[in-house]
Every structure is written in C-alpha cells, then in structure tokens.
Amino acid sequence: MNEKPVRLSDVATLAGVSVSTASKVLNGRGRVSAETRRRIEEVAERLDFRPNALARFFATGKSQTIGVVTSDAPSVFALPVLLGAQSALGKSEMATLLYSVRYDLRGLGDVVRRLRARQVDGVIVVGDSLESPLHSISHDVPVPVVYALGVSEDPRDISVTPDGRMVGNLAVQHLLDIGRPRVVHVAGPATDLATQDRVRGMLATLQGAGLELVGDVQYGDWSRGWGARAASRLLDQGTVFDAMFCGNDQIATGALLALRAAGVRVPDDVAIVGVDNLASLVRQPDGLITTVDTNMAALGEVAAGCLLDAGSSTIEPGVHYQRCSLVLGESTTGARPGAPTDEERYLPI
Amino acid sequence: MNEKPVRLSDVATLAGVSVSTASKVLNGRGRVSAETRRRIEEVAERLDFRPNALARFFATGKSQTIGVVTSDAPSVFALPVLLGAQSALGKSEMATLLYSVRYDLRGLGDVVRRLRARQVDGVIVVGDSLESPLHSISHDVPVPVVYALGVSEDPRDISVTPDGRMVGNLAVQHLLDIGRPRVVHVAGPATDLATQDRVRGMLATLQGAGLELVGDVQYGDWSRGWGARAASRLLDQGTVFDAMFCGNDQIATGALLALRAAGVRVPDDVAIVGVDNLASLVRQPDGLITTVDTNMAALGEVAAGCLLDAGSSTIEPGVHYQRCSLVLGESTTGARPGAPTDEERYLPI
DNA sequence: CTGTTAGCGCGTTCAG
DNA sequence: CTGAACGCGCTAACAG
Numbered sequence: 134m135n136e137k138p139v140r141l142s143d144v145a146t147l148a149g150v151s152v153s154t155a156s157k158v159l160n161g162r163g164r165v166s167a168e169t170r171r172r173i174e175e176v177a178e179r180l181d182f183r184p185n186a187l188a189r190f191f192a193t194g195k196s197q198t199i200g201v202v203t204s205d206a207p208s209v210f211a212l213p214v215l216l217g218a219q220s221a222l223g224k225s226e227m228a229t230l231l232y233s234v235r236y237d238l239r240g241l242g243d244v245v246r247r248l249r250a251r252q253v254d255g256v257i258v259v260g261d262s263l264e265s266p267l268h269s270i271s272h273d274v275p276v277p278v279v280y281a282l283g284v285s286e287d288p289r290d291i292s293v294t295p296d297g298r299m300v301g302n303l304a305v306q307h308l309l310d311i312g313r314p315r316v317v318h319v320a321g322p323a324t325d326l327a328t329q330d331r332v333r334g335m336l337a338t339l340q341g342a343g344l345e346l347v348g349d350v351q352y353g354d355w356s357r358g359w360g361a362r363a364a365s366r367l368l369d370q371g372t373v374f375d376a377m378f379c380g381n382d383q384i385a386t387g388a389l390l391a392l393r394a395a396g397v398r399v400p401d402d403v404a405i406v407g408v409d410n411l412a413s414l415v416r417q418p419d420g421l422i423t424t425v426d427t428n429m430a431a432l433g434e435v436a437a438g439c440l441l442d443a444g445s446s447t448i449e450p451g452v453h454y455q456r457c458s459l460v461l462g463e464s465t466t467g468a469r470p471g472a473p474t475d476e477e478r479y480l481p482i
Numbered sequence: 483m484n485e486k487p488v489r490l491s492d493v494a495t496l497a498g499v500s501v502s503t504a505s506k507v508l509n510g511r512g513r514v515s516a517e518t519r520r521r522i523e524e525v526a527e528r529l530d531f532r533p534n535a536l537a538r539f540f541a542t543g544k545s546q547t548i549g550v551v552t553s554d555a556p557s558v559f560a561l562p563v564l565l566g567a568q569s570a571l572g573k574s575e576m577a578t579l580l581y582s583v584r585y586d587l588r589g590l591g592d593v594v595r596r597l598r599a600r601q602v603d604g605v606i607v608v609g610d611s612l613e614s615p616l617h618s619i620s621h622d623v624p625v626p627v628v629y630a631l632g633v634s635e636d637p638r639d640i641s642v643t644p645d646g647r648m649v650g651n652l653a654v655q656h657l658l659d660i661g662r663p664r665v666v667h668v669a670g671p672a673t674d675l676a677t678q679d680r681v682r683g684m685l686a687t688l689q690g691a692g693l694e695l696v697g698d699v700q701y702g703d704w705s706r707g708w709g710a711r712a713a714s715r716l717l718d719q720g721t722v723f724d725a726m727f728c729g730n731d732q733i734a735t736g737a738l739l740a741l742r743a744a745g746v747r748v749p750d751d752v753a754i755v756g757v758d759n760l761a762s763l764v765r766q767p768d769g770l771i772t773t774v775d776t777n778m779a780a781l782g783e784v785a786a787g788c789l790l791d792a793g794s795s796t797i798e799p800g801v802h803y804q805r806c807s808l809v810l811g812e813s814t815t816g817a818r819p820g821a822p823t824d825e826e827r828y829l830p831i
Numbered sequence: 832c833t834g835t836t837a838g839c840g841c842g843t844t845c846a847g
Numbered sequence: 848c849t850g851a852a853c854g855c856g857c858t859a860a861c862a863g
Contacts, residue, residue, distance in 0.1 A: 136597075139517055140840060151850040157844060166848065186599045188840035191540040192855060201580070205565065208765050212561045216554065216582045225582070228600060231550070231578040235564045250535045251577060356766055415764065416557045417705055417732055497850060500834045513832060535854035540840055800855060835862075839854105847850080 139180045159184070167203055180327045190252070196443050199255040199440060200230045200248040202241070205234075207261040211413050214259050215280050217433025225441060227254070238337035255440040263326035274450045277443035281436035282429070284326065289450045291443070293436045295427040297330020298337070299456040303425050304378045304406040305338040311465060313346050313376035313404050319363040319388060321380035328380060331408070335378060342422065347374045355380065360387025368395050375403055380408075385422050389464060405464040408456040413460070423465040427457045427469035486793045497525040508533070520735045539601070548585040548789060549597040551590070551747070556582075556610040558763050559778050563608050563631050566782025574790060576603070594622045599793065603791040609784075612643065612675040626792035630785035631778070633675065636770040638799045642785045643702055644776040645803035646679025647686070652774050652808045653755040654687040660814060662725035662753050664696050669738060670711040670729035672819045677729060680757070682729060696723045698824055709736025717744050731756035735772050738813060754813040762809070772814040776806045 146157040158165050158173045159182075165173075176182075190196045199222060205212050219229045230242045231251060248256060260267045260283020269287040271278045280292040290479050308316055312362055318335060318344045320395050321328045332350055339346055348367070353359035359478060360379060364387070367374065379385035385407030389399050410426035432455040494504040498517060507514050507522045508531075514522075525531075539545045548571060551558050579602060581593045597605060603624050609616045609632020618636040620627045620807055628794045629641040667684060670677045681699055688695055697716070701710035709728060711734070716723065730735035734756030738748050746752055759775035761767045780805040788797050 142840080153631055153843075153851080154849060156851090160842080162842090164848065169849085183595065183599050185601065185840055187536070187540045187601050189842075191839085191857095192841045192843085194536075196536060196856075198579075203565075205569070206765070207561065207565075209561070209763070212556065214557070214629045215580065216552075216556075219582050220554070224503075224597075226596075229580045230547075231564065231568050231580045232572070233568050245696070246532070247572075247575075247577070252534065252536050265722060295669060327556050334493050411764070412839080414558070415760070416555070419705060458622060491856075501856090502835080503833060503857075506833090509858085511858090515832065518833085534856055537839095538858075541859085543839070653844095686848045782856085833863085835860105836851090837860085839858090840849105842853105842855090844853080847848105 138185065139182050141182070144173065144177045144180060147180070148173045152161070164222075165386040172429070194252070194473060195254055198224060198228045198230050198242075198251065198259060199437075200232055200251070200253040201257045201259060202234060202244055202248075203259040204233045205233045205235045207259070209411070210282060210409075210427075211259050211261055213414070213429035214433035214436070217430035218257055218259075219232045219433075220430075220439040221434040221442070223439035227441070234389050235328050241268060241270055241273075244434050245270055247292040248274055249413075255279075255443065257436050257440060258283070260284075263297075264322070264324070267292075277440055278434050279439045279443070281432060284452055290449055291439050291448060292452045293432055293439060293455060295432065296456055297327050298334030299454070299457050300327075300425045300427065301331040301334025301336075301378070302338045303457060303472050304408070305333075305335045307423065307459055307465065308376040308378065308404055308406060308410050309342055309344075311404060314342075315374045316344075316376045316378055317351070317367060317372065317374045318378045319351045319353065319360055319380060319384050321353065321384070323350075328352070331380065335424065348372055353384075354382055357387035358381045360384030360389075360460055360482070361391040362387075364388040364391040365395065368397070370407045377405045379405060379407045381409045382422050382424050385464065386422070389422070391480055400463070400465050400467050407464075408441075409458070420462045421464060424460050424464040425457050426460050429457055431455060485504045486540060487534065488531050490531070490533065493529060493531050496529070497522045498593045517664045518654075526679050544603055546575060546600045547577045547600065547602050548606060548786075549581055549593075549600070549602040550608060551581045551583060551593055551597075553609040553610050553771065554582045554584045556608070558759075558760070559631060559776075560608050560610055562763070563785070564776035566779035567606055567608075567630070567786040568777075569784075570783040570786035573789070574806045576768065576786075576830070577788070584755055588755060590617060590619055590622075594619055597623055604792065606629075606785050606789060607632070607634075609687035612646075613671075613673070616641075622747075624788055628785050628788045628792070630781060633801055640788050640797060641801045642781055642804060643801060644676070644778075645805055646676050647683030648690045648725070648806050649676075649757055649776065650680040650683025650685075651687045652806060653665070653680075653757070654684045654806055656772065656814065657725040657727065657753055657755060658687075658691055658693075660753060663691075663693050665693075665727055666696045666700070666721065666723045667723040667727045668702065668709055668729060668733050669701045670702065670704045670733070672699075677701070680729065682703070693809055699722055704732055706732045706739075709733035709738075711736075713737040713740040714744065717746070726752055728754060728756045731760040731771050731773050734773070734813065737827035738771070739809040749812070749814050749816050756813075759809050768809045769795045772811040772815060773809050774806050776811050779806060 142152050145152045155173050156168050220299045267280050267283040269474045271290050284292040349396045351363045387406050407422045407424040410424045426475035491501050494501045507519050605627040607629045615635035616629050618630040618634045620639050633641040702710045734754050756771045756773040759773045
C-alpha cells in the first residue's frame, strides 16, 4: 500500500536512457528507435510506473479536469446527467470535479473562483428544470462552458436540453398508433419551457394527422395530486376522450388512479402516456406507465462531448436538443412485456 | 475574461518584497510585520491574485482533492450523499473528484489507478444499498478511505451507514405513541442488511413496551407491488392489526392502496409508516406517507468529516451509524400539517 | 522579521 | 536518434 511512487527518472535510469527520452516514449511523441522504446515500455510496465498527474498538469498548464456545477438540491434528473458526463469524460482521461451551489444556480461567484483556481479545462452547468434560464458564467471563466438540462440565458452559449417537441411527438404518435384519436393533455406549469415545447410537439403531431386536441391544455403543476384532480374534472365535465398525454409520470399516476377510481378502465377506455420514466430513475421500474424517457445519461454524455469538441471542432452555439424515446407500459399496452404470473403481478391499482 | 493570470511573483515585486514573504503572508504562515502584511494583502487584493492551485499542489504533494466513487447506475440515495460530502469538503477548500464504475463496485482497478495518479488525499466509496458488503480498496490506495451508504467487507475500514435499528425504533415508537400496539411488518428482502437491522430495532422497541409483533415478519422485495400483495394477504388471512411498518415508502404506498381498495381506512383503521422519505428525494413531497428519513445528505457530510479527521484525530474503525428522523404524513396523522384547501388537496387515494 | 536558494516531477526546447 | 538544460508557480528550509 505504501511503497513510494516510482518516478519517470526511475524508469529512465533503469532503462539506461535519459528522462526526456523516456518521456517521449511514454507520451508517443518524437521518433525513438524501436529497441529503446521497447525497453523503456518494458521497464515502465515492470515498475508499474504511473506519471504524477499533478506534476504533468503543472508542467503543461492543463488540468485534464472539467468542473460540473449543479444545484445544492437538484432533482433526480441531475444524477444521470452527472454520471453520463463523467463516463464520457473518463474515456478521455478527463476527471470530473463536482461542485454544488445553494438552491438556484445564482450564487456562482465562489464556485467560479474555485474553478479558476483549479485551472479546469471546461465547465458543465447542470440545471434541474426548464423553469427559468440558467445564469451564464461563460464570461467569468477562461474556458468553454456548456449548459445541460437547462438553457443558458445567453443564446451564444451552448446548451443541451431534452427535445420537448419530440416528447410531445412520440407520446401522441404512440396514442394515435394504437388507435386513440381523442387526446387530452394534462400538463405541468404553463410557464415552464418544457411544458411549452411538449405542447408544440403534441399539437404539430395532431395537426399532421388531421386531428385536434380535445379541449384546452390543462395546465397545473407536476404533482400526482394535480393529475388526479385534472382527470376527475375532465370526467365531471363529461369530456369525451380515449387518450391522455400527461406532463410527467407523477401526473400520469395521479390521473390513472382517479380514472380507475371512477370506474374508467385503463388502458381499455383511456390510454395514458407520461414523461420522465421516473420509475426507472428511482431504480424500481414497474412497467405501469407508458412514458417518454428523456435519456438524461445520454444528455450528460452529449454535454461532455460538446465540451471536448469545443476547442477543436466547430460546435454551433445555441440549444442542442437531446432525442428521447418511448418506453411502453401497461397504461397503453394493457400488459407488460414478459407478463408476470398472478402471484408476481403488481396490484392493478 | 482572458487577461493572463497574475502570479505570486507579480504580487511580490509590486509590494516590494520577495516571493517567499508574499507566500507566507497569503498562507498565514511565519511571522511578518503588520505593515508588510497589510501591503502585500492590499496588492494581492488589487491585482485579484488567485494562486495557481496546480502549482501549489505540485509543490506540496497534496491535491486538496478527494475522490468519490459511486456505482454507474446508483439509486436515488446516492445523489444526496454525494452532495452532502461535496458540501462538507468544500468548506475545507477540498474538491470532489467524481468517479463511477460499472454496476457493482467490483471493477475498481481502473478507478484506483486514476485516483492514485491524481494524488487524491482521500476516497469515499458510495454504495447504493446494503445488499452486499462493499469491496475494500483501502489497501490499494495510499490515502484514507471511508465507505458510505454501505459497509466495507473489511471490518477495519471506516463505514458510514444509516442506523437501521433506529429506523425500526422510530417507526414503531411512533406507532405506539399514537396508540397502535398491533403492529405488522412488511419488509424488504430478508438478506438485506438494512432489513435485518430494522427488524432488530423494531423488535427491541416492541419488547421494551411489553409487546410482540403481530404475525411473522413479511419478507419480500422493495416494490409497491409487494406492499400491495402483502397487505391483501394479511387481510385475507384475517390477521388483526392496526399498524403497519413497511420496509420502504414504495411498499408503504402499495400497502396503502391495497388497504383502501379493500375498504380499510388509513390511518383510522390502520396506520402506516414507511422508510426513505422518497417523495422528498424526488422533490415532490406530498405528505402522504409517514416515513423515516435516513438523512442521506447528513450521511455524506459525516463521511467527508471522517475523511478529513482520518489523519489527525482518531476516528475508530468500524461502522458508524447515521441517525435518522421521523417525518409525519397522512398515513398516520390523518391530515397534513398546514392542511390544504379542497381544491389544493391531493386526491385521497 | 525578511530574502536567498533549492527543489517538487514532468514536458519541451535545443544541441550533440 | 538521444541527452542535457531549463522552466512551470509555488512552498519550504535555511541564511542573513
């Protein structure tokens, strides 16, 4: 556990060459005879040589490190983004420095100071919703910044965020595909950018099929309670519909409960699609709700990729939209793939 | 954004002193006259001097950085632990390097290599359940390691984990306090260490009150479906009980649904307590389930604290148990604190 | 109390 | 093709 670390000079002397030659070989630079190369590599291997990253960073001025900034109390969505980014960066021998700031992403001054002090090579700012734009720090740090799971207030910044229109599109297209043309939409807050994009995608898809939304968009919040109330109200009003697109899985769950409590069969009478694949995020997938997965891990990877390319290639500034995908569940199919036995079956709530 | 950084030598020359004097002042070391001290600080301030952390680390051999290792696909519980640790470390100007490894925490070899290369000053290994012990890497790295949200396979390591007995204790004590002596327990898997500890705490508390558990412990999995099935079965068997302690909130939710579906009033006929405060973890608290919060953020902070103290003070090896706390909800109180209006009220499922 | 001197371990010229 | 020499920015002994 505690042999003192072997240095490049150790390798060099043991291989009978100078430090600089060893350096060249181990970094693949410069032309060196195959023989000495082999010898150096062999010695390095044998000694289990690990270059002191700190010294290397210091010498090169690059830290091979990017800073990831997140809120102090982020939503569940932040974790997969973080890990996706970490995974992508790790492949390039980059490390991920994690910072959190209190609540909103306002008080960034202190974090910016730390990021600069540590000479990070880039920064990813991870938001936790699309309620409001992310505060831009691109002009406070001398390295590339990308914004994930949110949109920077500065349109010249690079932001990566779920494709809300595609969410609306996939959800409604699925409902149409299974023969449910009478769609209602129980959404989250009207002011949320995610809500707005999903509505656009939904309306475009309906229009493309020559259909219209049943009634107005029902705006509310993101809670299960809102989903239940909205469903009850629709029933009370005598609205006729055979499909429901909900702003997230919480709303969908609430709506499903209310509908079944009122004797409406799901999915036989009404099919329901949610958004987020929340059950899978909390690692307890139960296949209950058909949902649109916003692929947060992939989003994190893309954000990291943008950062890595930011220097070399030309990534266009602006908002990049992350594709999402449909995950089937009982709320539209009526049965889970790999249907369980009765004993295993989840209670049909 | 891009003036070239000011170095310590810049500050020194402008203040008319040598580099080392400036260094001493800005690090609070050595005795320096108040006058020169003031002058140096003033210049540093004016120039907005930020020491190059990389250079400092290199010179001192310490990276002021700790590595946090988590699973590639961690449970929701990992995020608060991560952030709690980050927060505690940040107060000591320590940074947090995030690493994830595939699935289980086995393939740690590569991560260990990176941790060593970057000269981290310590490591926190974050597990994602108590199903199985965490693989010990304490002998693979030359710095202190603590294990959080899991227990190291090596009893000489320091592990920080939720206090499962206290969970059982708080839950059952609350049920007894509200006058419910006939308690059943719907648990998670029998093999899970968390389950076992909770059972012990529960039984001890019952015994202390001169009571016995109603029936056997019902072992199952962590799902909502299991909670529902267990509740139904208890009813079918004619078991008489007025309180239910569930292994987590998912189980509790399933049980609650099944009971209400069978015409049993909750909490009037049966009071329910869960574990995890899951609703709050996913940032959509709805006050439905009375639950035991395992205080994951605090656990992360404690783990970080252990690491910081590991060198200086004497932290005893072994398992440290993190205190938990009770969070009241409708499933035992019958009404949420700050009861909502009818319109705001969540659907009583 | 302050300045001088020497590294920390590696990358990178530039001579040989 | 190889090696000697220097520098990255800062800290830490040791002199003055």
